[in-house]
Amino acid sequence: xxxxxxxxxxxRLRRRVRQLGRELSHDLAGQRPLFVPLLDGCFCFVADLVxxxxxxxxRLHFARSSSYHGGTQSSGEPVLxxxxxxxxxxxxxxxxxxDTGNTLSRMSAALRAAGAERLLxxxxxxxxxxxxxxxEADYVGFTVPDLFVxxxxxxxxxxxxxxxxxxxxxxxxxxSPA
Ligand code: IMP
Ligand code: MG
Numbered sequence: 001x002x003x004x005x006x007x008x009x010x011x012r013l014r015r016r017v018r019q020l021g022r023e024l025s026h027d028l029a030g031q032r033p034l035f036v037p038l039l040d041g042c043f044c045f046v047a048d049l050v051x052x053x054x055x056x057x058x059r060l061h062f063a064r065s066s067s068y069h070g071g072t073q074s075s076g077e078p079v080l081x082x083x084x085x086x087x088x089x090x091x092x093x094x095x096x097x098x099d100t101g102n103t104l105s106r107m108s109a110a111l112r113a114a115g116a117e118r119l120l121x122x123x124x125x126x127x128x129x130x131x132x133x134x135x136e137a138d139y140v141g142f143t144v145p146d147l148f149v150x151x152x153x154x155x156x157x158x159x160x161x162x163x164x165x166x167x168x169x170x171x172x173x174x175x176s177p178a
Contacts, residue, residue, distance in 0.1 A: 004167030021052025101133035
C-alpha cells in the first residue's frame with residue numbers, strides 16, 4: 001500500500017472548507033473563539049479554515065497529539081502536549097481526521113479541564129467505521145470509508161503530507177499524483 005490515489009480532489013476540499021468557515025463565522029459571532037488545531041496532521045486544513053472565518057477576535061493555539069508512532073493503527077493512547085488556558089473562551093478543537101475517537105475525546109476533556117466555556121469539535125474527515133469511543137464532531141468536512149488516507153496534511157510515517165488532494169493508499173494506479 002504505497003501509491004496514493006485521489007479520494008477527495010483539492011477543489012472539493014477548497015469548497016467544503018470555505019463552507020465550514022462560513023458556518024463557524026456565523027456560529028461564533030459574539031463569542032471569544034480559541035482555535036486549538038492538533039499538529040501535525042491538520043496544518044493544511046486549519047490554515048485554509050481560519051482564513052475562511054470572519055471574526056474580530058479569533059485566537060489560535062497549536063497543540064500536539066500523537067497516537068500512531070509511524071504505523072497505520074492508532075495505539076489508542078494519544079499523547080497530549082501544549083494545552084492552553086481556555087478560561088472564558090469558546091474553544092474549537094480542530095483535527096485532521098476522527099478515527100477511533102480516542103484523540104478527540106481525550107483532548108476535549110483536557111480542554112474542558114483547562115477552563116473552556118464552550119467546546120466545539122471540527123474535523124476535516126470522519127471515518128466512523130473505526131470508532132471505539134462514542135463521539136461525533138460538531139463540524140465534519142467529509143465522511144470517508146475505512147481506508148488509510150494521506151495528503152492535505154495527513155501522513156503515513158511522515159510521507160505524503162504535501163499532496164494537495166486527500167488520497168487513499170492502495171495498489172499502484174495510473175492516476176497516481178505522487
Ligand atoms: P483517533 O484517536 O484514532 O481518532 O485518531 C486520530 C488521529 O489518528 C488523527 O489525528 C490522525 O493523525 C491519525 N489518523 C487516523 N486515521 C488516519 C488516516 O487514515 N490517515 C492518517 N492519519 C490518520
Ligand atoms: Mg493527527
